[in-house]
Amino acid sequence: MVRSLRGSTRLVVLVLATTTVLVLLMQWFVISRTVPAVEANERRSIDELLASSRDVWVRRHGERTTEQTEALSLILADQGWLATLHPEPMPAGGLFGAEYRATLADVVDNFGTRAGYSFAALLQDDGTPLLVQPALPEADTAALVPSVRRLVAEVEGRPRRGKLAPSASTIVALGERAYRVVVQELGTQDRRRWMAMAFAIDDEMAALHQDMHVHATLLAGPESGLVPVFTTLPDRAQAQRLAALDTDAEELRGTGDPVRVRSHLVGDAPDGRIVLRLSRSLASAEAEGERMRQELTGFVALGLAAFAALMWLLSRWFVTRSLDGLVGAARRLGRQDYDVAVPVTGPVREFRQLAFALDTMRQDLRAEEYFDRRLTQLPNRLHFRRELDKALAEARPVTVLLVGLNRFKEINRRIGYTAGDRLLKAMAERLVQVVRPGDFVARLGGDLFGVLLAGADHDSACRAAERIGRELEQPLDLDGNRVDRQAAIGIAMAPLHADAAEPLLARAELALYAAKDRRESFIVYDAAFDRESEANLALLSELRHARDNGELRLHLQPKVDLKSGRIAGAEALLRWVHPQRGLIPPGRFIPYAEDTPIIKDLTLWVFEAAVREQPSLRAHGIGRVSINLSARDLMDLDLPAKLDALLSKHGAEASGLCLETTESAVMGDIARAQQTLTRLRERGYKLSIDDFGEGQTSMRYLKDLPVHELKVDMVFIKGMQTDPRTEYIVKALIEVGHQYGLSVVAEGVENAAVALRLAELGCNEGQGWHFGKPMPADELYRWARAWTAREEQGQPA
Known part of the structure; x- marks a missing residue:
């Protein structure tokens, strides 16, 4: 009886301990996955909002440019304006002489006010201002000249569209304000002249801030020295820090709340650039992640307390050893390390069952994360990248072959997508058969496959590409359809072409595109491909x-x-x-x-x-x-x-x-x-x-x-x-x-x-x-x- 009671007590203790361990493992896994996912989701939401705000700005900017260009066209076609430009008789000092200048300025102000302008400038044929109404400070007038001259040069020589004269526009920063400047031909009698009409865009940026709940900051100057012109940020110093960021930066950290950032190039000229920088605070994202981390940490703490109490009841020699293995396995799963198997050993059956369940979960997660389970069963892009990173970290010579089919979309349309999937499966099988033992083959997406050749030099990489190309060019019969294929292969080698994974893959992809364009079976990367792609x-x-x-x-x-x-x-x-x-x-x-x-x-x-x-x-x-x-x-x-x-x-x-x-x-x-x-x-x-x-x-x-x-x-x-x-x-x-x-x-x-x-x-x-x-x-x-x-x-x- 005593022996039976002792056995029952041991069984209860083991069941409780097993349950506690399982709860701990689940909580550990949830913390390692959920908190980063919540923060990442908040970041994605902010990034999507910034991208949408940029699109809204671009659309509104285009609409306002069209409206203001049409407004200027209507002014220049107005009979009253035309009468002012062609006075009878012509004043002794000419159209822009001192005796007629006040009249001309009044008419410009009258029409400009109706159009909602900030100021207007009547320009000589080379873009030099003859009259600015209302008058600007000399520094602003001087800063305006290069922009209007570029617009005049852009418009000059364009044909008219019906009754509308050709026009051009740009954003110009003057002092602490920014304006949209529109230029059209003036149409005077004595010589060719132009009108530039400027409209402040402060209200547009304020409306973007109000509608989209993002801050808008307009920067101007050379790329190496942008300065804020206008901002909806309450802190001017924050705008200065945004101005110091690189154009492609996505986040600003330092003093104050961290913010996510997106930049949009509004204007680019030899004398400077104008950049719209949209920003949104990350405080909400990090606060949500911290709140969830604290809550989950509290649950884990409670679980640990319960686990510590139960551990006192268990026999140290078998429980400690079994739990150490299970906790280690759980931590590896939390780090997304799915390669090490969970040993299914120990004297307690429940622990062995738990270890078996963890190892099954590890295998399923590994298969889901690292393999193309739906179609080819080959390793996927993530697995390929992991192996490439590992090879590069060991400073070994590595060659990447990216293999794709020419005209795969056309073949898919002709034979159907189901047959197209079978074509990809057959391609995967032939790739595995033709590579050497030790080479790593993966499906990277669509008809794109990757082959990792460890230690390959230029000649052996070319021989491998020739071998793969010959094998994949063999015709295939799918439901009575003879499919003739031709593979294209791009080759890049480390450290010759790059010593990091991303640039190495990018250069292999450029070589693949070059092979497809030139209808060659394979091409080794050349530095000229980068320049050609950008051009x-x-x-x-x-x-x-x-x-x-x-x-x-x-x-x-x-x-x-x-x-x-x-x-x-x-x-x-x-x-x-x-x-x-x-x-x-x-x-x-x-x-x-x-x-x-x-x-x-x-x-x-x-x-x-x-x-x-x-x-x-x-x-x-x-x-x-x-x-x-x-x-x-x-x-x-x-x-x-x-x-x-x-x-x-x-x-x-x-x-x-x-x-x-x-x-x-x-x-x-x-x-x-x-x-x-x-x-x-x-x-x-x-x-x-x-x-x-x-x-x-x-x-x-x-x-x-x-x-x-x-x-x-x-x-x-x-x-x-x-x-x-x-x-x-x-x-x-x-x-x-x-x-x-x-x-x-x-x-x-x-x-x-x-x-x-x-x-x-x-x-x-x-x-x-x-x-x-x-x-x-x-x-x-x-x-x-x-x-x-x-x-x-x-x-x-």
């Missing part, structure tokens, strides 16, 4: 405004009938004349525009420009003009209606227009492309497949496409003179086109010998520098007259 982003941003700023130009390249020697047509090509960089080659901006919706706007611009030029082209014997369509254009089912609207606008017809698209654009989504092409053909357009022979067009699809013409890729045409086998390919492509009832055009014809041989092979038309380079319309007309005259005289092409 391309800046260029793409400026391209968005090129159309509205009148920077686009239409060039035309002639096509010639190879049999008769007569002019067969011309191809419309886009050129960009940048105001600072001059003529930018199409290869510098078209490939990047094709990745964005901008390309559709550019297509419509070229189409409309070609339609406007069509009557003059016909008058010079050029009866057909070709226009290129991108892959995004083909996917736009509204494209035919958009082209119809432009034809109707200019009273033109589809006949005489040829729409060219590439093989790769068609193969992206054949069904949708075929639908768009069929609707275009029904409207009377001639249709052409450009760069034929270079892409992946199947003969099975070619016979079903509603096209009239094939253009043989210039790679084959240029290779005819150096490689006899290339001529066989060209001959075969011409015969394929004729068998399908299509006319064939050769592009890249650069000399008479190639033109003659193409005519002998039966090619219908030729295009290239041998006949004429791309040129503006007026040059093309001179070329056409000379070509026709030479043809009539019987001279050879």
